[in-house]
Amino acid sequence: MTVKDKILQCYDCGTEFTFTAQEQEQFLSMGYTNSPRRCNACRQERKARQNVKLQSNVRNTGKYSGNDKKEMFSAVCIECKKETQVPFKPGPSKPVYCGMCYYKIKTNR
Numbered sequence: 001m002t003v004k005d006k007i008l009q010c011y012d013c014g015t016e017f018t019f020t021a022q023e024q025e026q027f028l029s030m031g032y033t034n035s036p037r038r039c040n041a042c043r044q045e046r047k048a049r050q051n052v053k054l055q056s057n058v059r060n061t062g063k064y065s066g067n068d069k070k071e072m073f074s075a076v077c078i079e080c081k082k083e084t085q086v087p088f089k090p091g092p093s094k095p096v097y098c099g100m101c102y103y104k105i106k107t108n109r
């Protein structure tokens with residue numbers, strides 16, 4: 001499959017912009033099959049606006065914990081063998097410690 005740069009017109013400001021092959025591959029790898037409708041500038045502006053909205057929501061509710069949407073995995077602590085929850089998929093390359101053991105190891109060094 002060969003991917004070529006595409007010239008697209010921005011939905012918001014009407015400017016022509018390049019949807020580069022690299023960006024297209026990135027889009028595909030993220031599961032998007034359609035082209036972006038906005039140029040980079042407009043996309044960033046929208047993002048910035050959404051961030052502002054998000055931040056004001058946080059201020060309003062006052063209970064943003066920072067890891068709301070993080071997926072947690074059950075794992076067994078390699079130190080004390082207790083079951084614990086970690087925010088990453090446990091694998092052979094990632095030793096899993098429970099909160100207590102992690103703290104101990106960190107403070108020992």
Ligand SMILES: [Zn+2]
Binds near residue numbers: 012014042
């Ligand atoms: Zn635009």
Ligand SMILES: [Zn+2]
Binds near residue numbers: 077080097098102
């Ligand atoms: Zn432990």
